[in-house]
Amino acid sequence: MxxxxxxxxxxxxxxxxxxxxxxxxxxxxxxxxxxxxxxxxxxxxxxRARQGRQRPRTPRPPAAASTPRRNSLTEEDGCQEFNARSRFLYYLFSLGTELGNELFYILFFPFCIWNLDAWLGRRLIIIWVWVMYLGQCTKDVIRWPRPASPPVVKLEVFYNSEYSMPSTHAMSGTAIPLALLLLSYGRWQYPLMFGLILAFCWCSLVCCSRIYMGMHSILDVIAGFLYAILILIVFHPVVDLIDDFNLTYKYAPLIIISLHLALGIFSFTLDTWSTSRGDTAQILGCGAGVACGSHVNYMMGVKLDPPLDTLPLSLSSLTVTVFGKAILRLLIGVIILLLTKIAMKKATIPLACKIFRIPHDDVRKARQRMEVELPYRYITYGMVGFSLMSIVPCVFHFIGLS
Incomplete structure (x- = not known):
């Protein structure tokens, strides 16, 4: 170099x-x-290392980002996307909403009847049917619209096609825990304060969830709460008479079916289609099926109620074996109910379309017709209620789970 x-x-x-x-x-x-x-x-x-440390971090995605669950029968073009900032509140109030939906009913009532106290379960269903029926009818009389969106962000639009006043979720969320407290206290051994706290938390969670989800105003919820208490005041003193009539009167099934069917047919004059009519027929059908199943059990000598000498009942005898049998009964029983629902749905919709000469190429459109909707809902859920009260307990007895 x-x-x-x-x-x-x-x-x-x-x-x-x-x-x-x-x-x-x-x-x-x-x-x-x-x-x-x-x-x-x-x-x-x-x-470069210093620049990497100073580079602003990408913001974490929101806790929940999705579109509301909507009803497949509605004709909504789309759903408003939302971001829930608080994961805890979103899932808490989603749980509160589910306490008034079909999934909860198909788990709660069977569990109560099969594992706890059939006497209590029958009376709860009687009160629930009347509360929901009167609430749905009142909605279609008042015809109060849902809160406008915007400005409200609706996190659930499954029942958005129904009217708003009163909130039937608030009614069921008030009536079921209060009726459970009124009917069980003294028959079951538990502290009164525990029952009051449970009823308060249950009712508050359901009522607040409807406001959080954007489906009801505060006035809707308060009206539903007070309306449910009024219905309880009227029906609680006579619920024992209604249950005794369903069990013992010779022609009770005929009267039950006729009454529930008439209530479903003549109660609605809808200006536009909504899920209200079908849901009401579903509730009435379930109540009729349970009542008829109770009558059949009584006539056949099938006793689901605990013996009188075991009262008051207590949860202190809960063991692993008892708990395991209860879960197994619930699992097998709910599977039978779901299979019954699917089979009846597959059979009743085409049959109703054929009888009333309604095209069934578009099942959604066909189910919105009263001639199809009412028979389908009434018969399908009537069989579900009958299976809940009569068929499933017979299956339990046959396989040794009773």
């Missing part, structure tokens, strides 16, 4: 802060050139 080239390299190294006072041997020249090549890389890495 000539002297001019060496002077140029040493000058560049000095400017970069890598000047080395080594001798001019080839080894020293190699180290100097190597240092000249490596050190700038180390220098360049440091700013």
């Amino acid at each position: 000539d002297s001019a080239t060496r002077i140029t390299l040493l000058t560049k190294a000095a400017r970069r802060g890598t000047f080395n006072t080594s001798s001019g041997s080839p080894a020293a020249e190699g180290r100097t050139a190597s240092s000249t090549r490596r050190l700038p890389r180390r220098t360049n890495l440091q700013p």
